[in-house]
Amino acid sequence: MEDVIKHTGETPSFFQLYLPNDRELAASFIDRAERSGYCGLMLTADTWTLGYRPADLETGNFPQFRGLCMENYYSDKNFTKHLAKPAHEDQAAALQHYLKIFVNSLSWEDLRWIRTQTKLPIAVKGIQHPDDARLAIENGADVIYCTNHGGRQANSGISALQLLPAVVKAAGSTPVMFDSGVRNPTDAIIALALGATAVGIGRPYAYALSYGGAESLTHHLRSFLAELDLCLAICGFQDIAALKQAGCELAVHS
């Protein structure tokens, strides 16, 4: 996490927290995120049990089991102190320990505990139901993140977009971020008009990266923003604020 933040420039960056069941390690992750300059914590709440993912099962795809995506753990003494040998020398033992601490069913009490550990804003990611939005706010969330994890959890589950209006209503003045299935600027415009404060893109960024690295990703994002700007103009809105205002008025009248 300390390496990535150095490259984010002026772009606000969240640290995504999978809360380990080891509180010392959890506190250390939160502290490291705060000290290294992240502007908020993104607490993922919807993947404590993974959905049935045939493509991942077919290829045995879980990067951590191959020792990938583990640097935040391997660079933390609250993780490494439980290992007999350095993590890179005995990855099997390191992963066994990771499996022990990763098993955690997140509760509202955990969210209240995280709240006591940091002044950073906390976004709770994985909210789909208005009651959960209300409970998350009551228990310390500053931002609600409405998502169905890109449809990667429940096959044939209800789309996140359908659930967004009720979540926005329940969240009141609390900002609501949104993702899942945003492929075109028009998708983003619809989510913004339905009350999302910000919209995230998941897989398209990875597709762009795999096609041609950072250059392709930059091109993709620029094209996305240019089309969004054009589409706003064609719909008669000067900017996103005007779109959101019109979305609010529509919601009030419907």
Ligand SMILES: Cc1cc2nc3c(=O)[nH]c(=O)nc-3n(C[C@H](O)[C@H](O)[C@H](O)COP(=O)(O)O)c2cc1C
């Ligand atoms: C390969 C992959 C890995 C992901 N890993 C995480 C994760 O570790 N934590 C998390 O909160 N979301 C994770 N997500 C979900 C994304 O953050 C995001 O919610 C989702 O991809 C948005 O939907 P979209 O891909 O349809 O745009 C992952 C998504 C993909 C495709």
